[in-house]
Each structure stands twice: as C-alpha cells, then as structure tokens.
Amino acid sequence: MRVFIEGIGLVGPGLENWPAARAVLAGAAAYEPAPVRLQPVTLLPPAERRRSGMTVKLAIATGVEALAQAGRDAIDMPMVFAASGGDGDTLHETLATLATEQREVSPTKFHNSVHNAPSGYWAVATGSRVPSVSLSAYDASFSAGLLEAAVQATVHDHPVTLIAYDVPYPEPLQAIRPMAAMVGVALVLTPHRTDRAFAALTIDMADATADATQMADAELERLRLGNPAARALPLLAAIARADSAIIHLDGIVLAVTPV
Amino acid sequence: MQPLLVSQFSIVSSIGAGQAATLASLRAGTSGLRPGALETVALPTYTGAVEGLADFRLPETFAAFDCRNNRLAEMALRQDGFADAVAAAVARYGARRIGLFLGTSTSGSLHAELAYQARDPVTGALPETFDYERTHNIASLMRYLSERLGITGPSFVVSCACASTAKTFGSAARMIEAGLCDAAIVGGADSLCLTTLYGFHSLSLNAPGPCRPFDAARDGISIGEAAGFALLEKPSAHADSEAVMLLGVGESNDAYHMSSPHPEGIGARLAMERALAAAGLAPRDIDYINLHGTATLVGDAAEDIAVSTVFGGDTPCSSTKGQTGHTLGAAGIVEAIVSALAIRHGLLPGSPNTETVDPSFHSRYQIASEPARVDSVLSNSFGFGGSNCSLIFGKQR
Numbered sequence: 001m002r003v004f005i006e007g008i009g010l011v012g013p014g015l016e017n018w019p020a021a022r023a024v025l026a027g028a029a030a031y032e033p034a035p036v037r038l039q040p041v042t043l044l045p046p047a048e049r050r051r052s053g054m055t056v057k058l059a060i061a062t063g064v065e066a067l068a069q070a071g072r073d074a075i076d077m078p079m080v081f082a083a084s085g086g087d088g089d090t091l092h093e094t095l096a097t098l099a100t101e102q103r104e105v106s107p108t109k110f111h112n113s114v115h116n117a118p119s120g121y122w123a124v125a126t127g128s129r130v131p132s133v134s135l136s137a138y139d140a141s142f143s144a145g146l147l148e149a150a151v152q153a154t155v156h157d158h159p160v161t162l163i164a165y166d167v168p169y170p171e172p173l174q175a176i177r178p179m180a181a182m183v184g185v186a187l188v189l190t191p192h193r194t195d196r197a198f199a200a201l202t203i204d205m206a207d208a209t210a211d212a213t214q215m216a217d218a219e220l221e222r223l224r225l226g227n228p229a230a231r232a233l234p235l236l237a238a239i240a241r242a243d244s245a246i247i248h249l250d251g252i253v254l255a256v257t258p259v
Numbered sequence: 260m261q262p263l264l265v266s267q268f269s270i271v272s273s274i275g276a277g278q279a280a281t282l283a284s285l286r287a288g289t290s291g292l293r294p295g296a297l298e299t300v301a302l303p304t305y306t307g308a309v310e311g312l313a314d315f316r317l318p319e320t321f322a323a324f325d326c327r328n329n330r331l332a333e334m335a336l337r338q339d340g341f342a343d344a345v346a347a348a349v350a351r352y353g354a355r356r357i358g359l360f361l362g363t364s365t366s367g368s369l370h371a372e373l374a375y376q377a378r379d380p381v382t383g384a385l386p387e388t389f390d391y392e393r394t395h396n397i398a399s400l401m402r403y404l405s406e407r408l409g410i411t412g413p414s415f416v417v418s419c420a421c422a423s424t425a426k427t428f429g430s431a432a433r434m435i436e437a438g439l440c441d442a443a444i445v446g447g448a449d450s451l452c453l454t455t456l457y458g459f460h461s462l463s464l465n466a467p468g469p470c471r472p473f474d475a476a477r478d479g480i481s482i483g484e485a486a487g488f489a490l491l492e493k494p495s496a497h498a499d500s501e502a503v504m505l506l507g508v509g510e511s512n513d514a515y516h517m518s519s520p521h522p523e524g525i526g527a528r529l530a531m532e533r534a535l536a537a538a539g540l541a542p543r544d545i546d547y548i549n550l551h552g553t554a555t556l557v558g559d560a561a562e563d564i565a566v567s568t569v570f571g572g573d574t575p576c577s578s579t580k581g582q583t584g585h586t587l588g589a590a591g592i593v594e595a596i597v598s599a600l601a602i603r604h605g606l607l608p609g610s611p612n613t614e615t616v617d618p619s620f621h622s623r624y625q626i627a628s629e630p631a632r633v634d635s636v637l638s639n640s641f642g643f644g645g646s647n648c649s650l651i652f653g654k655q656r
Contacts, residue, residue, distance in 0.1 A: 110458030115418030120644025131510035
C-alpha cells in the first residue's frame with residue numbers, strides 16, 4: 001500500500017511546529033525540550049473553545065497546521081483521529097465527581113468525555129460532514145491510525161488526514177498511566193503523487209514483536225516512548241532528513257522515500 | 260463496495276444470551292428493561308441490564324482483564340459457537356490475516372469509577388490492583404480479544420460514542436478490500452456505568468419509565484448494556500444462498516453540535532444515502548429499517564425527517580431499543596444482529612412500550628412484530644459528536 005504525504009502538523013515539547021522542528025528531527029540542530037506552547041485555536045468559535053478540553057485544542061491545532069501546508073480545505077477531508085485515551089482533565093473530574101455522594105456530572109464534561117470529542121468539535125468548527133473515525137490501540141494508536149487513514153485513502157481514492165494526539169493525565173491517573181508531555185502529529189495523505197507531495201510511504205504489516213525504530217537523540221527517544229502520538233517521531237525524522245529509510249512502528253513497517 | 264459474508268455472529272443483551280433467545284424475544288416483543296440501575300444508583304430510571312454479570316468470571320489466565328465490560332464481551336464470545344468459528348477462521352486464514360476492529364464507548368468505565376471510590380484517603384492514589392490498560396482504557400477490549408482468540412492481524416478499537424460498533428463494519432470492509440486481511444471480527448461491548456447513567460441524567464435524557472421510541476409521549480432513553488460480535492469474510496469462502504451479507508456502509512458527521520442531533524437529520528440522511536450508494540441499492544430495495552430511535556424528543560423527530568426524506572412513508576421501520584434499551588457503543592452491533600436475524604428468519608421487529616406513534620411523523624413505524632419476507636435491512640446508529648453510521652445487510656444477490 002503506497003500513499004503520499006502533502007502536509008505535516010507537529011506539536012510537542014520543544015517542537016513548536018513542523019517547519020521549526022525539522023532541523024532538530026533531521027539531527028542538524030540540538031533538541032531542547034521546552035513546555036508545549038499551543039497556538040490559540042482560532043478555528044473554534046469562542047464558546048466552543050471555552051467548553052472544549054485540551055485534547056480538542058491539541059488535535060485541532062495539529063490538524064490545521066497539516067492542512068495549511070497541504071493547501072487543502074477541511075470541508076471535504078475525511079479524518080482519522082487516533083489517541084490512546086480521552087481527555088485527562090475531563091476524565092479525572094468526572095471520576096472524582098462520581099466518587100462523591102452527589103455524583104452531579106456536568107453535561108458539558110459528559111459530552112466532552114467521549115473519545116470522539118475532537119472529531120465532533122472539528123466537524124462543528126469546519127462544517128465538514130464527510131466521515132471521520134476516532135480510534136485507539138493504546139501505545140500502538142499512531143500505527144493503527146496511519147493504517148486506517150492509508151487504507152481509506154487507497155480504497156476511496158481520496159485524500160485523508162490523520163491526527164494522532166495524546167495529553168498527559170492529572171494525578172492519580174498519571175501515576176498509573178505516565179505520559180511525558182502532550183504531543184500531536186497530523187499527516188495529510190493522498191493516494192496519488194501530487195505537486196505538493198514531498199514524501200512517499202509504502203506501508204506493510206509487520207510482526208508486532210519486531211523492534212521499533214528508535215530516535216538517535218536520547219531526549220527524543222524518551223519522548224517517543226513517553227507519548228503514543230510521539231511514536232511517529234522516527235517517521236518524521238526520516239522525512240526531515242529527506243532521505244530514504246525503512247521505519248518500524250508498532251505492527252507495521254514503512255518504506256519512506258522523498259519525492 | 261464488495262459485499263462481505265457475515266459468517267457467524269453472537270449476542271448478549273438484556274433480552275437474552277444468544278441468537279435463539281434474542282430471536283424469541285424479538286418475535287414475542289418482550290422487553291429487557293427493568294426499574295433501577297447498578298446497586299448504588301438511586302436514579303428514577305429503567306435499564307436493560309444483562310443478568311449474571313456479577314458472578315461471571317473470565318478464564319483464569321485472563322483475570323487481569325476482569326471488569327464488567329470484558330465479562331460482557333466474554334459472555335458474547337461463548338454464544339452461538341462464536342469462539343469456535345474464530346478458531347476455524349484462524350486455522351483457515353492464519354492469525355495474522357484476521358483483523359480485529361472492535362467498538363466501545365465507555366470500555367471499563369465502571370471499573371475506574373470503583374477504583375476512584377477506593378482511592379487512598381491520604382495520598383489519593385488509586386488501588387494497586389487497578390489495571391488501567393487491561394480494563395479501563397478504550398483499547399482494553401482489543402487486547403483482551405487479541406490474546407483470548409490469538410488474533411494478530413490489524414487491530415484497533417473504534418470509539419465514536421453510540422456509532423462505535425456500527426463503524427467497525429466500515430473499517431473491516433475497507434481493510435479487507437485493501438487486502439490487509441481476509442476476515443475480520445467486528446462488534447464490541449458497552450456496559451452499564453455511572454458515567455453514562457449520571458451523564459444522561461445531567462442532560463435530562465433518562466426516561467423515568469421504559470423508553471418509548473417514536474411515541475408521541477416519548478420522554479427519553481433507557482440505558483442498556485450488550486456485547487456482540489460478527490465474523491466477516493470474503494463471500495467466496497463458503498457462502499450459501501441463505502447467508503446474510505454486509506452490502507453497504509455509509510458514514511457522516513452532523514457538523515452541528517456535540518450532544519444534539521441536527522434537527523433536520525442532515526447527517527442521518529447522508530449516512531443512509533451513502534450506505535445505499537455503497538450497496539448499489541435504491542431506497543425501494545430496502546424491506547425494513549432498524550432505526551436508531553432512542554426515544555428522545557429531538558433525536559426521533561430528526562430521524563423521522565431523514566428516513567421519510569430518503570424512503571418516503573412506505574418502508575416499515577422500528578427501533579428495538581424498547582426491548583434492549585440503548586446499549587450506547589454496542590447499539591450498532593446489537594442492531595446489526597437484529598437485522599441479520601430479521602433477514603434469516605423473516606421478521607419485522609416491533610417496538611414494545613410504543614403505543615401511539617407521534618402524529619407529526621411520516622415514516623411507517625412498526626409497533627408489533629410480524630412475520631414477513633425480509634431480503635434487505637438498513638440499520639442506523641448515531642452518536643454524540645454528530646457521528647452517524649448506516650449499515651445495509653441482505654441476502655446474497
């Protein structure tokens with residue numbers, strides 16, 4: 001299965017966006033971890049921005065960056081949202097409320113608690129009625145999302161955008177599900193080579209137990225292991241280097257070539 | 260799309276365990292809805308709870324996965340020879356050529372809710388026995404079935420609220436068409452938990468009595484729980500003329516609101532139209548529509564507009580949620596199986612508790628179940644976030 005990449009969105013600690021992170025991922029500049037600075041999500045109307053949780057803001061900011069680079073409109077863009085879990089603050093507050101006598105859950109928190117909240121807010125913000133899917137495969141969520149997105153692009157012969165994201169949980173959840181920092185990765189995939197395409201991906205299934213490709217930089221490797229969306233970093237590093245590479249992710253193997 | 264054979268399916272809901280009990284209940288129009296909910300819940304509402312979950316145990320080697328949702332899933336695996344059918348498929352295709360596309364909305368939420376109640380009073384820490392990855396996480400169901408059934412093909416869990424398990428059919432059909440697997444297990448489980456009981460209560464959407472879909476006096480949903488699975492294969496495998504096929508999948512977004520459907524049912528209409536287009540069928544080819552029909556004021560009205568816009572007013576339709584309750588993320592697989600049973604056994608399912616259909620509605624609502632030749636069924640599932648999915652099942656053409 002072969003797809004092409006037309007746009008990348010990236011948000012992470014010390015990785016402000018794709019153009020800024022490129023040199024770091026290519027190994028041409030030193031990686032300096034820094035708190036994530038999320039750009040204001042102007043795509044969301046102010047009321048929605050107030051109501052939405054951090055996963056929504058992160059996913060939308062990442063997706064907007066990728067679509068802008070690809071020069072594509074969201075209105076007819078099928079979307080795949082991949083995250084290991086839901087919005088941590090929403091989850092914690094809901095569970096804490098349900099552990100009290102009153103159990104008075106807020107209606108907004110309740111609808112924000114669904115795994116497909118970013119997809120729902122994205123559709124409201126963009127007005128897009130084309131299909132989207134929200135999925136999880138725990139730490140393998142990026143691979144699963146990439147597979148679903150590439151299959152959709154191939155079978156429907158239409159561009160598809162993948163947004164993978166995960167946000168750390170507050171305590172006491174962080175203790176049982178530690179996560180390094182918030183990370184969002186978005187890819188605009190097309191089934192055919194276009195003028196805007198800058199990389200080709202050949203995707204095959206692989207043994208799930210095969211070792212994943214690691215990051216050369218120790219801090220970036222820690223980040224890769226610390227957030228399921230950051231499992232995309234070795235792929236992004238190969239694209240940043242603009243050379244051909246074989247990248248092993250969870251259960252899939254990618255042949256990456258610049259075009 | 261390329262039609263797929265539904266070669267085996269299994270179900271557990273409040274109306275019974277297995278195809279035979281489910282079919283008998285659909286024929287008789289019995290309801291699994293009862294007053295009350297989980298032990299500690301004092302809400303004035305009815306629920307469709309599955310009996311026997313409290314004492315049910317997973318196989319010993321899988322004890323780490325123990326939670327209400329995985330118990331429900333295990334219960335469904337044991338019905339209708341489903342686990343055996345999967346073993347036969349593994350022998351035929353190989354474990355790596357079988358996909359696992361499951362759905363849930365709340366996964367092991369109840370387990371996490373109980374863990375929060377048992378936090379350390381001093382440190383606030385969760386009990387050490389709480390296994391987040393194997394119970395509460397959305398992907399818990401995938402890991403459980405993958406280890407339990409020995410499946411190593413492409414796998415994930417779709418979580419799109421109440422459209423979750425319907426959408427697993429779409430992912431499976433695409434993966435098989437792309438050649439990444441030869442067969443797929445779809446479906447999933449959703450179980451009762453405080454999050455949904457109190458969450459729908461906060462939206463004033465829980466009916467005080469058993470839910471009455473499409474009734475003029477409908478006043479909200481009854482939450483249910485269920486698990487169900489289907490094995491999908493390419494039709495060349497071993498199809499007979501009575502086999503039920505997946506003919507079409509249509510998906511859409513409302514792009515309207517997080518928890519209210521589009522009032523004119525635009526997203527619902529798009530999902531139905533796309534399913535018909537994928538199946539290469541016209542509206543007149545559909546013999547019965549299994550509605551989403553949760554019995555909310557707004558939701559049923561929007562779906563009636565969408566259905567009558569696409570189908571006119573002659574196609575029999577009903578919601579079976581008066582029987583099973585709204586099983587949330589499991590509604591798609593439950594109603595896919597209701598559709599398959601309707602086709603295989605010649606049945607138009609009815610809608611117990613519904614007495615007077617809303618006089619402003621235009622679709623042909625089926626209150627009492629009746630025998631009829633049913634060659635093709637469209638089934639609707641719509642969820643929070645405006646996520647919509649319609650499935651079409653039919654006999655081999």
